[in-house]
Amino acid sequence: MRDDLIDEVTALVREVAQTIVLPRWRNLSGAEIHQKSPGDLVTIADQESERALAAGLTALLPGSQVVGEEAVAADPGVLGRVGDAGAVWIVDPVDGTNNFAAGKTPFAVMVALLRDGETAAGWILDVVADRMTVAEAGSGAFIDGLRVKTRTDDPGAAGLTGSLSRTYFPDGLRERIEARIGAVGAVTGGRHCAGYEYPAIVSDEQQFATFWRILPWDHVPGSLIVQEAGGTVRHLDGSAYRPTDADLGLLVAANEDIWRSVHTALYA
Structure with missing residues (x-):
């Protein structure tokens, strides 16, 4: 993977969260919240965030594809790209939309990069806490730049x-x-x-x-x-x-x- 790609995607996710998602939190009108299916909401923030992320991610990797939650809602056939050859971005523009729409936490912005169907990297931003968790395959996991490990014992x-x-x-x-x-x-x-x-x-x-x-x-x-x-x-x-x-x-x-x-x- 290109050395600077992790940092570039991190910056993009943070920018979209700060400029599109967070300003809409607790600031949505009824017309900006819709129900995709019973109990499954989508807001204008989901839609605008996905568009911005898709544009930014494909600019970082020209020729890459994007599988976003809202794109799949509009065209279920998009989901079939997940296993495609080459670079495919997976995008959740606002994870926890029901929380977000209710003015509650937690909610997050999430991105992953697949290469030939295998996960190469993943990003999760807790938007309100501004906490970024990142992993690259074979290189470990990090929270706000500090390497993290899960516990190794089992208390039963x-x-x-x-x-x-x-x-x-x-x-x-x-x-x-x-x-x-x-x-x-x-x-x-x-x-x-x-x-x-x-x-x-x-x-x-x-x-x-x-x-x-x-x-x-x-x-x-x-x-x-x-x-x-x-x-x-x-x-x-x-x-x-x-x-x-x-x-x-x-x-x-x-x-x-x-x-x-x-x-x-x-x-x-």
Whole structure:
């Protein structure tokens, strides 16, 4: 990867967040918020942020393609570009839109770069905190320029804190998990923002997160960040996660032992 590309994308994401996203927070009219599907909102900030990011990212890498959440909402066929050869940018212009539209936190701007279908780099900016988490494949993960590592011990399921995003789980699986959830120390429903959950595992605010719906803009950036920090990201059946995957839940954990502890407690 070009030596200055990480810094250039970091600067672009921060600029878009500060000039487009943040000024709209707690400053949206009703006409600037729409429902794409029941419970799934989009705002003018999502749309303007994606346009600015797409223009900036393709200028940094001429010939690259962009797969953005709002572009896919307008044309589902765009999603098929994720596995294309060459450079493909994955863009979540405002992750946690429902929080953003309600004037709450957390919400984030997320970008990932794929090369020939493999994740090469990922960026997550917590917009209000102005906290940037970045990873490059093979080079580690960093929060605001400082290298970070996930914890290496496993206190056992009863000593763990994590999040379980139940919304999209099939009924039978949801019921089975909820019957077993007492085996884990503390489980929240999540913060409705993958851009919060992944860095929270790296910084040990929580030790795991589990998801069912795995759209690439929600999970490609964070999965690389967690793995580069020493964590584990796998499907519930134990198979490796790939950017093109869409139909199996994910369990993300601070390390392999914690992944197994949570999987045994909730899913095995």
